[in-house]
Amino acid sequence: MHIPTSDEIKARREVLGIRQAELAKRAGISQSMVARIEAGTVDPRVSTLTKIIEVLNTAERSRVTAAMVMHTPVFAVGSTEPIGVAIEMMDRNSISQLPVIDEGVPVGCISESAIVNALDDPVHYRKEESRIRDFMESGFPTVPPDMDIETVVRILQHNHAVLVMESGKVQGVITKHDLIPLIVER
Structure with missing residues (x-):
C-alpha cells in the first residue's frame, strides 16, 4: 500500500x-x-x-466527465439506409446498437433487440427493401461533454447509450460497456 x-x-x-x-x-x-x-x-x-x-x-x-469516457468515432446509420447496413456495421464492430443520424441530427436508434423483435413481424422479416426507419427506436439521450459521469451512469440505467453532443454535433458515444473501466479503477 x-x-x-x-x-x-x-x-x-x-x-x-x-x-x-x-x-x-x-x-x-x-x-x-x-x-x-x-x-x-x-x-x-x-x-x-x-x-x-x-x-x-x-x-x-x-x-470524471462524459468527454473523458466517450469513445469515437461514433458509428451511425441513416434512417433511409437498408437494414442490412446496420446489421453489417453492428457485426463488424461488435456493437449491439447504433444511433440513427440524418443530416447530422440524431433521430433514433437501431438495436439488435429491435431487429430480433421484428422477426415475429412477417412484414419486415426477410424483406429486402426494409429500411432502418422500419426498425428504429427512440433516440439516445444527449449530454454535453462536461456532464459529470454520475449523471451519465443514471441515464444509462434506462437507455442503451448516451450521445455526447457539443454545438449541435455528435462528438462521441458512451455505452454501459464504457463504464466498466471506471468500476475496475475504483
Whole structure:
C-alpha cells in the first residue's frame, strides 16, 4: 500500500482544485491540521490520512466527465439506409446498437433487440427493401461533454447509450460497456 507523502497530498489537492479548508471540512479535521500535514510538520494518524485520501479519491471520481469516457468515432446509420447496413456495421464492430443520424441530427436508434423483435413481424422479416426507419427506436439521450459521469451512469440505467453532443454535433458515444473501466479503477 502506497502512503502518500505530504507533497503528494498537496499536489493532488491542488490538481483537483480543492482548498485546504474544503478538504478539512470534508475530512472532518481542522484546516490547520491539513496545512501542517502538507507542510510535513506533523505525521497524521492512519485514520486521519485515510479520511483525506477518501476525500481526494471521491473528488477525483466526481471530476470524471462524459468527454473523458466517450469513445469515437461514433458509428451511425441513416434512417433511409437498408437494414442490412446496420446489421453489417453492428457485426463488424461488435456493437449491439447504433444511433440513427440524418443530416447530422440524431433521430433514433437501431438495436439488435429491435431487429430480433421484428422477426415475429412477417412484414419486415426477410424483406429486402426494409429500411432502418422500419426498425428504429427512440433516440439516445444527449449530454454535453462536461456532464459529470454520475449523471451519465443514471441515464444509462434506462437507455442503451448516451450521445455526447457539443454545438449541435455528435462528438462521441458512451455505452454501459464504457463504464466498466471506471468500476475496475475504483
